[in-house]
Amino acid sequence: MRSSTHLALLCAAPLLATLCSASAAAQAPPDPTVRLLQQLADAPGPPGAEEPVRALMAPRMKAASDRLQYDGLGSVIAQQGSTGPRIMVDAHMDELGGMVRRITPNGFLTMQMLGGWLDQALPDQRWIILGSKGPVHAVTGIRDIHVLPADDRTKVFPRDSLMLDVGAHTTAEAAALGLSPGDPVVPDAPFTDMNGTGNYLGKAWDDRIGCAALIAAMERTAQAPHPNQIFYVATVQEEIGLRGARTAAQLVKPDIGIALEGGIVGDTPGSHPEETQATLGGGPGIFLYDSSALANRKVVALVKKTAAAKNIPLQLDLVQGYGDDSAEMQLSNGGTPTVNIVVPVRYTHAHNGIVNRQDFDRTVDLLVALLQSLDATTVQQLRDFTPATP
Ligand SMILES: [Zn+2]
Numbered sequence: 001m002r003s004s005t006h007l008a009l010l011c012a013a014p015l016l017a018t019l020c021s022a023s024a025a026a027q028a029p030p031d032p033t034v035r036l037l038q039q040l041a042d043a044p045g046p047p048g049a050e051e052p053v054r055a056l057m058a059p060r061m062k063a064a065s066d067r068l069q070y071d072g073l074g075s076v077i078a079q080q081g082s083t084g085p086r087i088m089v090d091a092h093m094d095e096l097g098g099m100v101r102r103i104t105p106n107g108f109l110t111m112q113m114l115g116g117w118l119d120q121a122l123p124d125q126r127w128i129i130l131g132s133k134g135p136v137h138a139v140t141g142i143r144d145i146h147v148l149p150a151d152d153r154t155k156v157f158p159r160d161s162l163m164l165d166v167g168a169h170t171t172a173e174a175a176a177l178g179l180s181p182g183d184p185v186v187p188d189a190p191f192t193d194m195n196g197t198g199n200y201l202g203k204a205w206d207d208r209i210g211c212a213a214l215i216a217a218m219e220r221t222a223q224a225p226h227p228n229q230i231f232y233v234a235t236v237q238e239e240i241g242l243r244g245a246r247t248a249a250q251l252v253k254p255d256i257g258i259a260l261e262g263g264i265v266g267d268t269p270g271s272h273p274e275e276t277q278a279t280l281g282g283g284p285g286i287f288l289y290d291s292s293a294l295a296n297r298k299v300v301a302l303v304k305k306t307a308a309a310k311n312i313p314l315q316l317d318l319v320q321g322y323g324d325d326s327a328e329m330q331l332s333n334g335g336t337p338t339v340n341i342v343v344p345v346r347y348t349h350a351h352n353g354i355v356n357r358q359d360f361d362r363t364v365d366l367l368v369a370l371l372q373s374l375d376a377t378t379v380q381q382l383r384d385f386t387p388a389t390p
Pocket of ligand 1: 261
């Protein structure tokens with residue numbers, strides 16, 4: 001599995017693309033959905049350096065749309081249909097990561113973290129640095145227990161005390177590997193099918209699981225006529241402030257916004273039901289509250305009705321300390337009804353997360369049914385705040 005990550009990274013280099021696609025096809029899982037999930041999870045794409053993810057997304061989005069455009073930050077906007085309500089379906093391409101800040105005289109590198117990392121998630125992890133000469137393997141070191149004072153053994157070491165070790169001994173040796181300040185850094189945690197349980201282990205499910213749902217849904221709606229203009233948008237820089245969603249929504253001017261995200265779950269030891277009620281395998285979820293947005297109540301009612309009609313279990317969640325692209329869509333175009341639809345993820349914002357295949361499939365089913373339920377009349381009702389007359 002280590003080689004597959006290496007392969008995905010090398011494939012970002014144009015000269016090797018042909019060779020890589022041939023090798024990858026030979027090793028790829030036979031199920032096209034698993035193949036898509038693996039490709040997306042393994043692709044390196046921290047905020048502002050989403051190129052490898054965009055290279056996967058854009059061709060698939062172009063093939064299933066009438067028009068493809070990019071915003072000025074790098075988000076991909078694919079349009080299906082040219083008349084009817086403007087529906088924006090959004091997933092973000094970036095993942096948690098970092099940037100090289102400095103190379104020290106003894107060849108270590110300090111790192112600027114990008115996105116919401118826990119300090120305790122950072123030591124003793126493998127990383128890939130996307131240097132100018134290609135991928136460089138790195139590890140965040142850990143203090144050795146044989147010399148650590150007893151009082152320090154249960155402490156969390158702050159991120160500023162961590163260094164990336166690339167095996168170099170001097171600044172010059174690190175520079176010779178093609179490393180310099182600003183180089184993107186991503187977790188090194190290859191996709192793994194979890195023992196036939198229907199669960200998949202990997203990095204970056206936030207939000208590559210949303211990216212995969214976006215692709216799967218748009219390929220289905222491309223084959224089924226709908227009376228809407230659907231703008232499928234793969235955004236950039238969500239993890240550092242929803243920046244791509246803001247600029248993309250300025251172009252799309254949505255009437256309705258649907259964010260596709262990785263949710264969180266409360267079914268692991270130590271979780272508390274007041275934090276989240278969702279479970280892995282419990283079906284797609286919607287967020288009724290998060291710290292960035294309130295879902296539109298009429299859209300929530302429509303999602304509930306759609307899920308019930310399709311016999312899809314729907315998890316309802318209220319989560320503090322969570323923001324998503326629906327917040328930017330909501331504040332665009334004079335105010336836009338939105339909802340955040342999630343595929344539950346165990347262990348977000350860490351090297352190793354878990355998603356469930358049935359949750360994914362049901363999320364796509366729900367999204368497609370929801371999109372097919374929208375037309376000019378429905379959207380007008382969703383956007384109508386006129387008090388009912390007695
Ligand atoms: Zn996310």
